[in-house]
Amino acid sequence: NIPSRPASAACSRPASARPASALPPFYAIKCINRKSLTKTTEDLLINEIRLLKHIKHENIVEMYDFQWDENYIYIIMEYCAGGDMSMFIRSRQQLSEVRARPFVKQIGKTM
Numbered sequence: 001n002i003p004s005r006p007a008s009a010a011c012s013r014p015a016s017a018r019p020a021s022a023l024p025p026f027y028a029i030k031c032i033n034r035k036s037l038t039k040t041t042e043d044l045l046i047n048e049i050r051l052l053k054h055i056k057h058e059n060i061v062e063m064y065d066f067q068w069d070e071n072y073i074y075i076i077m078e079y080c081a082g083g084d085m086s087m088f089i090r091s092r093q094q095l096s097e098v099r100a101r102p103f104v105k106q107i108g109k110t111m
Contacts (some may be wrong), residue, residue, distance in 0.1 A: 026079040
């Protein structure tokens with residue numbers, strides 16, 4: 001079920017959805033207003049989608065599919081219930097070295 005009112009910002013917070021036929025899993029759907037994109041940002045977004053289609057890593061949110069219509073681009077991704085790392089850091093405003101260490105380790109493994 002796709003949300004009926006997509007977000008209007010170019011870099012929006014994803015909505016969540018799941019197939020009507022199943023309970024889990026949830027999916028994150030990023031809805032990007034095409035009218036808010038310049039030619040350059042649309043080209044960058046298309047390039048990002050191409051890259052994400054081929055990346056499969058435990059520390060990177062997986063992109064499953066994408067769709068578009070005349071108004072929006074919809075990116076269907078793995079849903080992370082706890083939010084992303086930037087949300088975690090912002091909610092705490094500061095991280096001690098001990099708290100930051102696992103994140104730095106995960107980022108290093110991802111590269």
